[in-house]
Structures are given as structure tokens and as C-alpha cells.
Amino acid sequence: MNVTAPTVGPATPSIFAPVSTPAFAIRDLSFLVLAIVTFIFIVVAGVTVYAIIRYRHRPGDDRRDPPQVYGSTQIELAWTVVPFLIVIILFLTTTRYIFAIERPAATRDTVEVTVVGNQWWWEIRYPRLGIVTANELHVPVSDAARPTRTFITLQSADVIHSFWIPQLAGKTDVIPGKTNRTWVEPRTPGTYVGQCAEFCGVQHAWMLLRVTVHPRDEFDRWVAAQQAVAAEVPESRTGRDVFTSVACISCHTVRGTPANGVFGPDLTHLMSRATIGAGVASNTPETLRAWVKDPAVLKPGARMPAMNLSGKQLDELVAYLTTLR
Numbered sequence: 001m002n003v004t005a006p007t008v009g010p011a012t013p014s015i016f017a018p019v020s021t022p023a024f025a026i027r028d029l030s031f032l033v034l035a036i037v038t039f040i041f042i043v044v045a046g047v048t049v050y051a052i053i054r055y056r057h058r059p060g061d062d063r064r065d066p067p068q069v070y071g072s073t074q075i076e077l078a079w080t081v082v083p084f085l086i087v088i089i090l091f092l093t094t095t096r097y098i099f100a101i102e103r104p105a106a107t108r109d110t111v112e113v114t115v116v117g118n119q120w121w122w123e124i125r126y127p128r129l130g131i132v133t134a135n136e137l138h139v140p141v142s143d144a145a146r147p148t149r150t151f152i153t154l155q156s157a158d159v160i161h162s163f164w165i166p167q168l169a170g171k172t173d174v175i176p177g178k179t180n181r182t183w184v185e186p187r188t189p190g191t192y193v194g195q196c197a198e199f200c201g202v203q204h205a206w207m208l209l210r211v212t213v214h215p216r217d218e219f220d221r222w223v224a225a226q227q228a229v230a231a232e233v234p235e236s237r238t239g240r241d242v243f244t245s246v247a248c249i250s251c252h253t254v255r256g257t258p259a260n261g262v263f264g265p266d267l268t269h270l271m272s273r274a275t276i277g278a279g280v281a282s283n284t285p286e287t288l289r290a291w292v293k294d295p296a297v298l299k300p301g302a303r304m305p306a307m308n309l310s311g312k313q314l315d316e317l318v319a320y321l322t323t324l325r
């Protein structure tokens with residue numbers, strides 16, 4: 001089968017290429033720690049190399065040990081006080097950064113999102129905007145004209161997952177029965193990738209998350225499009241009947257139809273997503289057909305069963321799914 005893997009996105013997910021406020025702080029702190037440990041490494045390795053060369057064995061050396069130094073107060077003070085000061089510096093700076101990250105001030109404009117980890121996909125809800133989607137988080141850029149922080153509430157429907165978009169914010173665990181919070185304030189529009197960062201079962205590696213940071217007007221248009229109920233396309237009527245007559249509707253929601261299941265991703269605006277199966281494939285009619293025929297072919301272990309549909313039913317169903325814009 002010819003299923004193309006989705007392209008990952010323009011930027012590599014590196015903590016050294018941050019585009020958002022908490023991630024800037026994390027990069028700065030990492031550089032400080034790296035500078036200190038690099039300095040220690042150079043001193044220790046330098047003295048070691050010097051000693052190896054300077055005191056190496058030469059022909060004619062006698063084999064006795066050189067004179068030994070016992071109980072030098074100066075040396076003992078040096079190797080106690082200097083490391084102690086280094087630890088104090090690391091402790092104080094880290095504490096300062098942690099407080100700054102954990103207690104963000106709300107900007108005048110904020111976006112609230114709830115992200116729910118599921119084996120092996122992310123549900124994304126905007127409670128104030130009435131939007132439900134999956135695996136692709138959309139947030140507005142924050143600029144001087146309109147500073148906007150996005151606050152993210154993290155919950156789990158099953159096991160422990162972890163939410164990590166390295167360029168936007170630090171890693172936050174997603175724990176059943178406990179609500180965690182994180183936030184982002186991206187400064188540069190673009191698409192940033194991350195993935196579940198806590199082993200959560202067989203398809204953990206295919207639990208990707210992409211975040212699109214939009215200029216404000218583009219974000220508002222995205223919101224309006226997601227809020228709309230999908231328009232009914234008369235030609236896809238047969239496909240819709242297949243959809244509502246088999247078990248799809250007990251696991252999936254399509255607003256404006258009898259489908260109101262919540263076990264799987266909301267499909268109301270399925271075609272607005274670039275990927276399916278939490279990044280396992282690009283969202284095209286071919287991959288959709290392959291997925292609905294048997295999700296395990298693309299994502300072994302996926303929590304959606306193969307429905308044993310006929311080729312004709314599959315065609316009709318996919319024709320319907322592709323109208324969910």
C-alpha cells in the first residue's frame with residue numbers, strides 16, 4: 001500500500017530553537033548550566049591531561065612514589081567551597097526560573113485549551129469557544145499589539161502521558177485523576193511538533209502532536225470555521241447513512257448528526273486536519289480509506305476496530321468523510 005508518512009514540519013523540535021516564552025527561559029537556563037559544566041570539564045580535563053603528560057613515565061625514572069601532601073587546608077577549602085558556591089548558584093537560578101514559569105500572569109487576552117491524553121491520540125477542547133478537535137492544536141501568536149497567552153489544562157482518559165512541544169514549553173506530565181496546567185506564549189507563527197513523552201503503550205511512538213501558531217486574524221478564521229456545523233452535501237447522503245448505521249457513531253461525534261460518541265476523535269471537521277491517527281499518516285482520501293478499512297494496518301494496536309465493511313461501503317463512507325471540512 002502506498003501511504004506517505006506525513007512531513008514532520010518545518011522546524012526540528014529542539015529546546016535550543018524556542019519560539020515561546022517558557023521555552024525561552026528553559027533555553028537560557030540550559031545555556032547557563034552548560035556554561036558552568038563546560039568550564040568544570042575544561043578545568044578537570046585540562047589538569048588531568050597536564051598531569052598525564054608532565055608526569056609520564058620516562059626512561060631512567062626510579063619507581064618510587066613522589067613526595068605526598070597530607071592535610072592541606074587550602075586545597076580542602078578550595079574543593080569544598082567552590083563546588084558549594086556552584087551548587088548555590090544553580091539552585092537559586094533554577095528556583096527563580098521555576099517560579100517565573102509556574103506563576104504566569106494572565107495577559108488581557110487569553111485562550112483556554114483542555115488537552116486530554118488518550119491511548120494514542122490527543123483530544124483538544126476549547127471550552128470557551130465550543131470547539132473539539134484532535135491531535136492538532138491551534139493557537140494565536142502573541143505580539144506587542146495583542147499579547148495572548150494560551151493556558152493548557154492537561155488531563156488523561158487512561159494512563160500517564162506527557163505533553164511536550166520542545167519549542168513552546170517544558171514537558172508536563174498528563175496524569176489520570178490529576179489536572180496539570182501549562183502555558184505557551186508563541187512569538188513566531190508556524191507549525192511546531194511534539195509528541196507524547198511518557199511511555200504509554202504500544203503506539204506511544206505514534207502519539208504525535210502538532211501545534212500551529214497563527215497570526216491573530218488567521219486564528220479567528222480557524223475558530224469560526226471550527227464552530228460551524230459541517231455543511232450537508234446531498235451527494236454524500238449514502239455515505240452518511242453508512243456512517244450512522246454502523247458503530248462509528250458510538251465512538252465518534254459529528255455535530256449536527258446522531259453521531260455523539262466520545263471514545264474516538266471528534267470528526268466534525270476531520271478534513272481540516274493535516275494528519276490522521278495522531279500523525280501516523282497524512283489526511284488524504286486514500287489514507288482515510290486504508291484507516292477505516294483496518295486501522296491496524298497503519299497503527300497496530302489502535303483502539304479502533306476494523307469494521308469489515310465492503311469495498312462499496314468504504315467508498316461511500318470515505319466520500320462522506322471527505323465532506324467534513
Ligand SMILES: [Cu+2]
Nearest residue numbers: 161196200207
Ligand atoms: Cu501517550
